[in-house]
Amino acid sequence: MKAEAPDPNITVWFQNRFVRLGDANVNILTHALHYGTGVFEGIRGYYDEKRKDLFLFRVLDHFDRWKRNCGILRINVPHTPAELSDIAAELCRRNRFESNVYIRPIAYKSSARIGVATDENDAYSIVAIPFGDYFDSKHGLKAGVVSWRRVDDTAIPGRAKICGAYVNSVLAGDEARHAGHDEAIFLTQDGHVAEGATCNIFIVRAGKLITPPVTDNILEGITRDSIIQLARNELKLEVHERSIDRTELYVCDEIFFAGTAVEVAPIVSVDYRPVGAGGIGVITEKLRSLFFDTSRGRVAGYRAWLWPVYGSAIIEKTA
Numbered sequence: 001m002k003a004e005a006p007d008p009n010i011t012v013w014f015q016n017r018f019v020r021l022g023d024a025n026v027n028i029l030t031h032a033l034h035y036g037t038g039v040f041e042g043i044r045g046y047y048d049e050k051r052k053d054l055f056l057f058r059v060l061d062h063f064d065r066w067k068r069n070c071g072i073l074r075i076n077v078p079h080t081p082a083e084l085s086d087i088a089a090e091l092c093r094r095n096r097f098e099s100n101v102y103i104r105p106i107a108y109k110s111s112a113r114i115g116v117a118t119d120e121n122d123a124y125s126i127v128a129i130p131f132g133d134y135f136d137s138k139h140g141l142k143a144g145v146v147s148w149r150r151v152d153d154t155a156i157p158g159r160a161k162i163c164g165a166y167v168n169s170v171l172a173g174d175e176a177r178h179a180g181h182d183e184a185i186f187l188t189q190d191g192h193v194a195e196g197a198t199c200n201i202f203i204v205r206a207g208k209l210i211t212p213p214v215t216d217n218i219l220e221g222i223t224r225d226s227i228i229q230l231a232r233n234e235l236k237l238e239v240h241e242r243s244i245d246r247t248e249l250y251v252c253d254e255i256f257f258a259g260t261a262v263e264v265a266p267i268v269s270v271d272y273r274p275v276g277a278g279g280i281g282v283i284t285e286k287l288r289s290l291f292f293d294t295s296r297g298r299v300a301g302y303r304a305w306l307w308p309v310y311g312s313a314i315i316e317k318t319a
């Protein structure tokens with residue numbers, strides 16, 4: 001995937017005001033740039049042509065997670081999740097976005113000086129850009145287990161989107177692509193499947209959905225949580241959060257990634273072995289389309305997950 005540089009003239013939220021992206025710059029000595037002391041988020045918004053509205057997906061949950069995770073680095077974000085959601089929606093309105101969007105909040109240690117010790121100088125910013133597919137996963141992805149292990153909670157907590165921890169994901173993704181895969185699968189230090197470089201992972205065995213527990217060094221994904229809820233409530237599937245062995249990837253029926261950027265991405269091969277029959281699994285396809293419909297306001301009962309930017313009423317249809 002190669003993303004284009006966003007238009008420098010879009011409006012972003014920086015230093016407590018709306019400014020041009022091209023004017024939202026930080027000092028070269030900024031603490032977070034040198035030591036990775038930032039926490040970011042990734043939120044999607046889906047544009048509905050029919051209703052002419054843009055729906056931010058689980059934006060309150062994303063900002064709630066962000067604020068809690070900022071606490072790990074003792075970074076303070078001086079707004080409630082609802083206030084932050086309002087700023088994000090206002091950004092989309094000011095930019096008159098009428099397409100799917102990706103919203104990138106980042107909070108960071110902002111002092112411009114040398115020295116690892118932190119102080120009370122925190123800053124944060126929110127950027128929204130038009131955004132399409134992260135992966136072309138229509139025909140399924142090839143994934144490979146990489147030699148890099150997932151950062152351990154005792155080293156850098158992977159449950160938060162801590163900037164410095166993403167070196168781990170960069171190394172993993174780089175290794176996977178050089179080996180001819182589309183995406184990496186991380187193992188934990190003790191050899192259990194953790195997740196992808198930028199997404200959580202699910203497998204299907206004998207009709208049951210299985211995903212690693214939040215104590216296996218995964219990012220506590222909001223898409224993961226959405227999939228668990230949809231699988232249990234709408235498809236009446238049994239869902240287990242338990243450790244997964246590497247070779248379960250070779251003998252299971254289906255595998256897919258789940259995350260804000262990748263959405264629901266089927267995996268058709270792992271370590272050069274076909275997954276199941278080598279095509280997209282039936283349960284994966286059902287969950288992918290259910291997630292798609294839910295994120296567009298087309299499934300009854302999930303209205304609270306959507307924040308309409310242009311204020312339309314969401315008309316729910318029964319699934």
Ligand SMILES: Cc1ncc(COP(=O)(O)O)c(C=O)c1O
Pocket residue numbers: 042161169195196197198199200218219220221222223224258259260261
């Ligand atoms: C390492 C990692 N795991 C999982 C996820 C998925 O989390 P979410 O569904 O909240 O986007 C992400 C999201 O960017 C991620 O970076």
